[in-house]
Amino acid sequence: MVIATVFLTIIGMTAGFVLGERHRDRLRAADPQDTTDIVTPYPADSSYASGPSGALCPDETIAFAAANGYPADLRQIFKAVTNNDTNVWICEDSNGQLYYQSQTKASSGVFDQTANALFLPRANRQGDNEYSAVASDGAKFLINSKQLRITFPDGRKPQVNSVESWE
Template sequence: MVIATVFLTIIGMTVGFLLGERHRDRVRASVQTGSETPTTDISSEPSGPLCPDETIRTADSLGLPSDLRQIFKIITDNRTVVWICQDGAGSLYYQSQTKSDQGPLVQGKNGLFLSQVNREGEDEYLATAENGTQFVVNRQQLEVHFADGRKTQVSDVDRVE
């Protein structure tokens, strides 16, 4: 009986935390858009093309903002495509697709979506997976630094869009 009570308490706390975070993100987004004075400078919000549909669906399913716009995109020499997306509040997201010429983007199969992304410099971004693996993407290359100690994987960029 005590174990069940503890287990249910943990579940309740987790759900409450997740709902609170989701609410906080929505409030932050509405405060930013609702309190701004109209201006002709629209550079604060991304104006690029929408990110891939699969990326938007994934963000939405995780309770993240789904107003994602592409601010950076590369295609590597081994046909990996990486998009850096930005929501209306300025948060960054990483989406990659390996072997992009062999079918549609599918998360967990040939796609990887990450929400822990930082801008490291002009056109350089660092994305970190839950397991600690880090992805550095810029105009020259895509580097994958594996958390388990495997050798760093480097792919050269063929094209920047």
């Protein structure tokens, strides 16, 4: 357990460092003559169009993405909380790729990709505020502002949970 904690801490620190360096490089590229005063080159009104502008996705998501070869510049499109204590985030990287992240038993405070969390690359926009993703076992996840619907590949009855909050 201690080793896992240390490992995740190192991954998080590395992801933070890489993001910081990338940000600093963008700032230098915006004004190559003067690097003493670093100011953000994009307006504060979120009109920066080359990437998502929402809040960062959870640290655990960013660390997992970085450790598995995905971009670590993940921004939250939304967060949904369901009636069965599940959190769902749809995240977007600077290239416009969407990612699905969920966490069951969220109130427990545990966020473990091998136990109660699921990261799925290649999520898809289905319409206004509706997104889908497919797990490697074929389970299909559909999230919108009203519900989370999980369809299982073995034909079991789909799991449907209502969304209680949408941020």
